[in-house]
Amino acid sequence: MSNPRPDLVSGPDVLVRVTAPGPVVLRADGHPVAGLTRQADGSFLGLVRGLRPGTHHLVAESGRRQAAVTVVDHAASGPVFSGPQQQPFYCETTASGLAPAAGPSCSAPTVVSYRYRTTGGAFRPLTDPDARPADLATATVDGRAVPYVVRVETGTIDRAVYQTAALHDGHEPSPLRPDTNWNRRLVYSFGGGCNGGHHQGSSTGTVLDDLFLSQGYAVASSSLNVLENNCSTIISAEAAMMVKEHFITTYGPVAHTIGWGGSGGSIQQYDIADAYPGILDGIVPGFSFPDPFTVLDVAGDCRLLNRYFAKPGIAFTAAERQAVAGFLDYDSCTSWDTSYASRLTAAGSCNHGIATDDNTAIPPSAVYDPVTNPTGVKCSVAEQYANQLGRDPETGFVRGLADNTGVQYGLTALEQGRISAAQFTALNAGIGGYDAAGTPVAERGEADPRAVHAAYRDDIVPSGGNGLRTTPIIDQRVHIDTAGPLLDIHTSEWSFVMRARLEKANGTAANQVIIENQYTPDQLAAANAYELSAMDRWLTAIEADHSPNSRQAKVISGKPADLTDGCYLSAAERLKQPLTYPATGRCGTVYPIGANPRLRAGGPLSEDVVACALKPLDFRDYPASFTPTERAQLRAAFPSGVCDYSKPGIGQHGTAGTWLRYDSPPSEK
Numbered sequence: 001m002s003n004p005r006p007d008l009v010s011g012p013d014v015l016v017r018v019t020a021p022g023p024v025v026l027r028a029d030g031h032p033v034a035g036l037t038r039q040a041d042g043s044f045l046g047l048v049r050g051l052r053p054g055t056h057h058l059v060a061e062s063g064r065r066q067a068a069v070t071v072v073d074h075a076a077s078g079p080v081f082s083g084p085q086q087q088p089f090y091c092e093t094t095a096s097g098l099a100p101a102a103g104p105s106c107s108a109p110t111v112v113s114y115r116y117r118t119t120g121g122a123f124r125p126l127t128d129p130d131a132r133p134a135d136l137a138t139a140t141v142d143g144r145a146v147p148y149v150v151r152v153e154t155g156t157i158d159r160a161v162y163q164t165a166a167l168h169d170g171h172e173p174s175p176l177r178p179d180t181n182w183n184r185r186l187v188y189s190f191g192g193g194c195n196g197g198h199h200q201g202s203s204t205g206t207v208l209d210d211l212f213l214s215q216g217y218a219v220a221s222s223s224l225n226v227l228e229n230n231c232s233t234i235i236s237a238e239a240a241m242m243v244k245e246h247f248i249t250t251y252g253p254v255a256h257t258i259g260w261g262g263s264g265g266s267i268q269q270y271d272i273a274d275a276y277p278g279i280l281d282g283i284v285p286g287f288s289f290p291d292p293f294t295v296l297d298v299a300g301d302c303r304l305l306n307r308y309f310a311k312p313g314i315a316f317t318a319a320e321r322q323a324v325a326g327f328l329d330y331d332s333c334t335s336w337d338t339s340y341a342s343r344l345t346a347a348g349s350c351n352h353g354i355a356t357d358d359n360t361a362i363p364p365s366a367v368y369d370p371v372t373n374p375t376g377v378k379c380s381v382a383e384q385y386a387n388q389l390g391r392d393p394e395t396g397f398v399r400g401l402a403d404n405t406g407v408q409y410g411l412t413a414l415e416q417g418r419i420s421a422a423q424f425t426a427l428n429a430g431i432g433g434y435d436a437a438g439t440p441v442a443e444r445g446e447a448d449p450r451a452v453h454a455a456y457r458d459d460i461v462p463s464g465g466n467g468l469r470t471t472p473i474i475d476q477r478v479h480i481d482t483a484g485p486l487l488d489i490h491t492s493e494w495s496f497v498m499r500a501r502l503e504k505a506n507g508t509a510a511n512q513v514i515i516e517n518q519y520t521p522d523q524l525a526a527a528n529a530y531e532l533s534a535m536d537r538w539l540t541a542i543e544a545d546h547s548p549n550s551r552q553a554k555v556i557s558g559k560p561a562d563l564t565d566g567c568y569l570s571a572a573e574r575l576k577q578p579l580t581y582p583a584t585g586r587c588g589t590v591y592p593i594g595a596n597p598r599l600r601a602g603g604p605l606s607e608d609v610v611a612c613a614l615k616p617l618d619f620r621d622y623p624a625s626f627t628p629t630e631r632a633q634l635r636a637a638f639p640s641g642v643c644d645y646s647k648p649g650i651g652q653h654g655t656a657g658t659w660l661r662y663d664s665p666p667s668e669k
Contacts, residue, residue, distance in 0.1 A: 002175075002248040003241065004278050005659065006069050010242045011076040011157070012051050013249040015175050018044045020062035027059045037176040045176050047249065076246075077105035078158035082238045083387030083662030086197055088377065089159060090361040095202035096154055096161045096223070106200050110155035114168065115208060117148035123208050129168055139167055139181070141216030146181045150213055153250070158235075160224035161200060162243045165207040166251065167216055178252035183216030185536065186247060186254045188240055188280060190221065190261030190268040193228025194292050194340070195349050196379030199361035201229030205261055211528055212260075220247050227264030231292050231343070232384035233271035233460075234662070240272060241279050256539040258532070262286030262476075263490060267295075270468065270498060275459040277467025277658055282535045286476040287490040290498045291461055292343075292381050293401050294607050299489075300344050300402055300445075301597035302336035304431045305409070307440060312430050316423065323413035324427065326595030327491055328481045333597070335488040343381045344402065345438035346370075350379040370437070380438055387662040388458050389451040395436040399451035402434050403611040405444045406643040412600045414624055421624035429637045444637075447611045452651040459655045461608055464498065465505030466658050470551040472538045472559070473512040474531045475499075478519050479591045492516070492593045493605075496581035500606040510556045514565050514579045516591045522571035530574070534563045567591050581605060602645055609649035614641035 002015035016033075018024050019042070026033040028048045036046040048058065051073040059068045074080045091101035098108040114126040117137040126133070129149055137148040151168040154161065166173070167181035178184065189205030201223030212219050224230040224239040248254055259269040259280040266285030273280050289295045305325060309316055318330060325333040342348035347368045351360070368376035374396070382389060382398040389399045409431055414424040433445030455461045462468065475495045480488065495514050502509040515531065517523040541558035549557070565579040567587035577585050583593040598607060617638050619626055626634065 003245045007072040010074045018060045025061045081661040090199040092200040107156045115150045139214045158239045160222035162222035163207045164220045166218035175252040184255040186257045190265030191226030192263035194231040196383045197230045237272040237276040256281040259283035273471040274462040274466045274468040282472040299336040299341040302333040303341040323418035324410040326600035328594035397436045399448035403447035425630040429633045464501035475514045477516045516567035526571040611650040612643035613647040615644035
């Protein structure tokens, strides 16, 4: 079927494949389905049209044999499994060239347009898709040169603006007669950032991408697959499922779907592949992070550290600050504070987005203010997870995961002799935490126990042991950890955080390859081209493996022999070498890796502990000597004890499985 989950079908059409030895009759709710088409493998494809939300019964008959399936259809405006939709929600269809939205679903009529690639390397509008401009370039599909004309479809699904792009062979696409210029593969593009939503978004992940289209790949995305528009990976999974389903009912079956995108785009790939397996067959996350809340811990730590170093800790030298933060350059901590920590707050990010892409869809008058508008729009990341974490009726905020109780900031720096006992004491006594509104306060922060339980149960802090266990992964680590044009938050330890989770959950990370490269146009181009080719070959090998081996075994054995960890020494030279944390070998010399404040506080590389287990403060655990006054200060800073990372975190447990549904919000009691 166009959706492998018949209970989660959306929109008016569903594509059905029937495998039978002879002629087939397909009926939907008792009515014959016309136009069944026999495929090269002997199966039949049929497009069932005109479904309405609700339950439908499909029955296929071939001679005396019969098979049936019950389909549960959902409105194309959603939701399907993500739960009650966020309100208010501001539409932005006109920003994507669509008509003004109609109603709360933010729906608008679909628009089809055409682009062509010029011989000079640009995409330009093409009014007549049959025209052949003098500067029309060619694409190569399965060794054939074809006109580089692209059909772009823009519409609305699941309250998002979606886009699909694919080469055009001169005929309207049909799922029963796939476009001859399409290579039967789909790249799903995910956009970056992370913000609290409440608006449709004015951008999707990039679909006009020459790397993909020039080889016949189709590309799809939506505005709710850009985490800066919507930081819920559950909503992103739902939107991706629905857009992919629409693509299949338009173009035909997909051999495999490859996830692609960096930063917030990597979060979506990792989290969707683990919690909603099957939407993406293989993933190529770039500038990778594991999930929104783990990185929020580091962003929050950096805001607290910056505040501390600006006043009581102003005497810390640059080297001492770097030793506490762990990054190769402390400016990365500054970037976390300025670019992302606002997502902890109730409204600090409501009216701005990443870089200079300001969000103007939410009227300033609608934004939350504790005095003038206490029921207004809140834009913290947690707000997007109300259906999972629940809302605290006393504060009005979504139950929080921010926790630094027992965290010993600068512990590694103290153990290495890079800060003194007095500095360690003053730092931990003065750093503070956050309240429910994300405001820094003098007290350490404590996560809501119910939110912690939900975060593990629902795989919001992904374990790596669900769908990721059998997902091919090429983690593209673009190195910007040290001084350069993009020194910021995207540091290299994060690739190894997810590797540690995979190893912890599955006993192996053999399905994840990490490839490092520099942030230069030639190395970026070389890495992208190689990784796309390698992932396609990897998935093709898995699909061709009809052995009785487990899916996990097929994924590991199907990995191309040339695909290993490694790093680019130049655009023309990729060194194959196991990559480790801490970094070793020649790749480790060219691509050094730092840490972050939680790792420097003694936390595990997996960074999967939301709230740490505590142990009594014992001064025999430290290599330094503390004065009686310093001991008293540390006891006051850690009244319940310090983190004991040799034990699981408080409330840390396994997940409830995959494909979880949120048809009703959690209890607020």
